[in-house]
Amino acid sequence: NTVMTQSPTSMFTSVGDRVTISCKASQNVGINVAWYQQETGQSPKRLIYWASNRDTGVPDRFTGSGSGTDFTLTISNMQAEDPAIYYCLQHNSYPLTFGSGTKLEIK
Amino acid sequence: EVQLVESGGGLVKPGASLKLSCVASGFTFSDYWMSWVRQTPGKTMEWIGDIKYDGSYTNYAPSLKNRFTISRDNAKSTLYLQMSNVRSEDTATYYCTRELGAPDYWGQGVMVTVSS
Numbered sequence: 629n630t631v632m633t634q635s636p637t638s639m640f641t642s643v644g645d646r647v648t649i650s651c652k653a654s655q656n657v658g659i660n661v662a663w664y665q666q667e668t669g670q671s672p673k674r675l676i677y678w679a680s681n682r683d684t685g686v687p688d689r690f691t692g693s694g695s696g697t698d699f700t701l702t703i704s705n706m707q708a709e710d711p712a713i714y715y716c717l718q719h720n721s722y723p724l725t726f727g728s729g730t731k732l733e734i735k
Numbered sequence: 736e737v738q739l740v741e742s743g744g745g746l747v748k749p750g751a752s753l754k755l756s757c758v759a760s761g762f763t764f765s766d767y768w769m770s771w772v773r774q775t776p777g778k779t780m781e782w783i784g785d786i787k788y789d790g791s792y793t794n795y796a797p798s799l800k801n802r803f804t805i806s807r808d809n810a811k812s813t814l815y816l817q818m819s820n821v822r823s824e825d826t827a828t829y830y831c832t833r834e835l836g837a838p839d840y841w842g843q844g845v846m847v848t849v850s851s
């Protein structure tokens with residue numbers, strides 16, 4: 629199985645901060661990575677597909693980058709509505725595997 | 736609007752069987768691969784498996800393939816997850832998802848609690 633190592637596990641941020649979340653794949657997954665946001669009590673919502681493509685309606689402060697084994701989700705200007713758990717997912721090979729999640733909170 | 740609505744969860748005893756359903760609407764169900772994903776109480780996400788748009792092929796997480804079976808009825812726009820010999824570690828929220836490469840739309844989830 630491809631292991632997705634996600635960091636940090638959690639972090640406190642402030643409104644306006646630039647936030648970076650990392651996912652490292654245990655083998656080359658190309659650009660077959662997606663990022664999800666899960667707000668408290670809600671289902672996950674996909675933000676990014678094919679590593680760097682924003683889903684419809686996703687604010688442009690969310691940016692995905694990377695290829696191969698190293699991937700990043702950047703929130704350029706943290707907003708009050710962005711606290712959530714964020715997950716990466718690889719779908720390059722079966723079984724699909726998720727990162728362990730990053731919990732973002734506002735200070 | 737794409738909607739996925741799961742049902743069939745609840746409290747079950749270890750060793751029992753349970754079948755979850757997911758009714759899809761707002762898109763042509765028979766055009767898409769579909770999958771099940773679960774989330775443990777500790778928030779760990781685990782992909783369970785998926786099924787081809789015509790139901791002819793399935794993939795599973797190796798640790799679950801002997802106990803879980805995914806099927807679909809395209810005439811009813813419904814996805815199923817048959818769970819057998821459930822264990823306490825199967826306690827989770829189960830999500831139905833539409834797959835377009837990666838899952839794009841998710842249902843609201845259904846809780847399954849395995850306890851005696």
